[in-house]
Amino acid sequence: MSNVANVAADELRLLIERAERLADEKSGIAEDISDVFKEAKARGFDTKAMKTIIAIRKKEQGKVQEEMTVLETYLSALGMQYAML
Amino acid sequence: MSNVANVAADELRLLIERAERLADEKSGIAEDISDVFKEAKARGFDTKAMKTIIAIRKKEQGKVQEEMTVLETYLSALGMQYAML
Amino acid sequence: MSNVANVAADELRLLIERAERLADEKSGIAEDISDVFKEAKARGFDTKAMKTIIAIRKKEQGKVQEEMTVLETYLSALGMQYAML
Amino acid sequence: MSNVANVAADELRLLIERAERLADEKSGIAEDISDVFKEAKARGFDTKAMKTIIAIRKKEQGKVQEEMTVLETYLSALGMQYAML
């Protein structure tokens, strides 16, 4: 292999290793998050509800309303009482 | 291989093939369902809302209320207005 | 005019019911599959191993191409660099 | 007493905020990874191929055992039948 090819291969290897290292960190954090929910569950919280709340907080304000409006519209169209929700 | 072993192997093969055939059918239906939603989307419906509605209709009545109650409780605990939903 | 008017209620209902009907069929098949494994188990087969076998058989469709692709992938990653040579 | 009293509000808030903070960190890392690929792309590498390579490298940890298991799986599926021989 020529030097040029070697250099390219090395560069590729380094980039891949950086990506892999970061991916590992990401996995670590994902595990930490998982632990938080395990702890919450152990303390008697409903993790499903917690995740819903986090999703709501994350979504831009208007988006939640918008989704609810569509849902209510569809429920009405089907003759279902959304009051039951 | 003895006859007994052959019989067992044949039986195993038949069972596996039955399971595989059924799995194929299941995939076919899954595709059909997917097509329904594609069609719905093409007609301008919000498929996410549709799926939510289907989930609600499937869930036993009390369950939906129960989940909403927990969610509202948590939102209140966080000082969030669930009226915004 | 209410929100109801905003959606073609009948169309929506029909689509949802089609999806629900198909979902029922899918569940039915899933049950059939489950029955096959129950039967296998009753006859003394190891169902966990059977499922593994089925997974392997499924994977090995297309396995050959996949193997051939690995080297090409590496070459591809370096490919544009080769232009530099 | 309101529903609010039913949950330990502070505890809930802290858990949720911890989860959210970790989620932010995770996003940050995801962005870093994204940057690595942007950089790779800028240097002329094929990022799709790189990702494939990374996936392969990840899979091939533990690949050897897996290969060895296939025959054993078949034997296991038939295993209890052998007792009949």
Add this chain to the structure above:
DNA sequence: TGGTTCGAAACACGCC
């Protein structure tokens, strides 16, 4: 920006 593809998260099932 919208569609598509991909990986990760949620769900459902069977097992213990």
Add this chain to the structure above:
DNA sequence: GGCGTGTTTCGAACCA
């Protein structure tokens, strides 16, 4: 009834 596995679903990332 909880756990682990496998499937399905969802959201994020990339491309056009």
